[in-house]
Amino acid sequence: MTDCLIVFSTAEGQTERIAHRIEERWRAQGYTVEVRPIEASEAPRWSELTAVVVGGSIHVGHHSPALTEWVRQHREALNEHPRSAFFSVSLSAASHEEKGRQAARRLLEEFLAETGWRPTISTTIAGAVRWKRYGFFKRWIMRRIVQKEDPEADVRHDLEYTDWDAVDELADEVLSNGKKQSPAR
Numbered sequence: 001m002t003d004c005l006i007v008f009s010t011a012e013g014q015t016e017r018i019a020h021r022i023e024e025r026w027r028a029q030g031y032t033v034e035v036r037p038i039e040a041s042e043a044p045r046w047s048e049l050t051a052v053v054v055g056g057s058i059h060v061g062h063h064s065p066a067l068t069e070w071v072r073q074h075r076e077a078l079n080e081h082p083r084s085a086f087f088s089v090s091l092s093a094a095s096h097e098e099k100g101r102q103a104a105r106r107l108l109e110e111f112l113a114e115t116g117w118r119p120t121i122s123t124t125i126a127g128a129v130r131w132k133r134y135g136f137f138k139r140w141i142m143r144r145i146v147q148k149e150d151p152e153a154d155v156r157h158d159l160e161y162t163d164w165d166a167v168d169e170l171a172d173e174v175l176s177n178g179k180k181q182s183p184a185r
């Protein structure tokens with residue numbers, strides 16, 4: 001039996017890394033955890049789940065259509081679930097300016113409005129830049145985004161902005177949801 005489910009949508013792997021960090025945190029507390037990509041077709045066993053987390057990244061101002069579709073499809077079960085969370089990964093979330101970080105939050109809110117999901121917790125998480133994963137066009141886009149969000153960055157190297165302590169806090173917060181929780185066994 002799976003206690004906790006984490007579903008992720010990623011293009012370059014950072015959202016998947018974050019999903020596995022949450023998994024590690026929960027496993028260390030004795031929960032059984034399944035991490036699966038958004039493309040997995042098997043329907044979750046909602047009634048068995050203590051917690052469900054969904055994460056997706058932003059590319060060119062949008063979360064992926066597959067993520068939007070998945071959340072729409074499971075909206076009712078998600079809205080009925082007492083411990084659900086959504087995290088949105090982007091570079092705007094790492095912005096040196098408040099208005100950049102607000103833009104990340106706005107995209108998250110738009111996603112929730114568009115899908116009709118009201119998760120218990122929703123948060124933006126700063127992503128990463130991995131130059132080797134991009135072709136010419138993506139590299140060009142990313143240079144522009146980095147210039148805007150972190151003008152002082154050394155673009156000769158990969159950049160990771162993810163605050164792993166904040167990810168751990170999110171993992172803990174989802175499970176506690178105001179109450180102390182331990183695995184049902």
Ligand SMILES: Cc1cc2nc3c(=O)[nH]c(=O)nc-3n(C[C@H](O)[C@H](O)[C@H](O)COP(=O)(O)O)c2cc1C
Pocket residue numbers: 009010011012013014015016056057058059060061062089090091092093104126127128129134138141142145
């Ligand atoms: C082609 C491309 C477009 C992107 N567009 C945006 C964007 O519009 N806004 C933003 O904040 N971040 C943008 N990003 C940054 C990604 O959200 C960031 O790199 C994130 O870590 C990617 O997560 P993933 O590896 O899970 O896909 C973009 C990245 C790429 C490669």
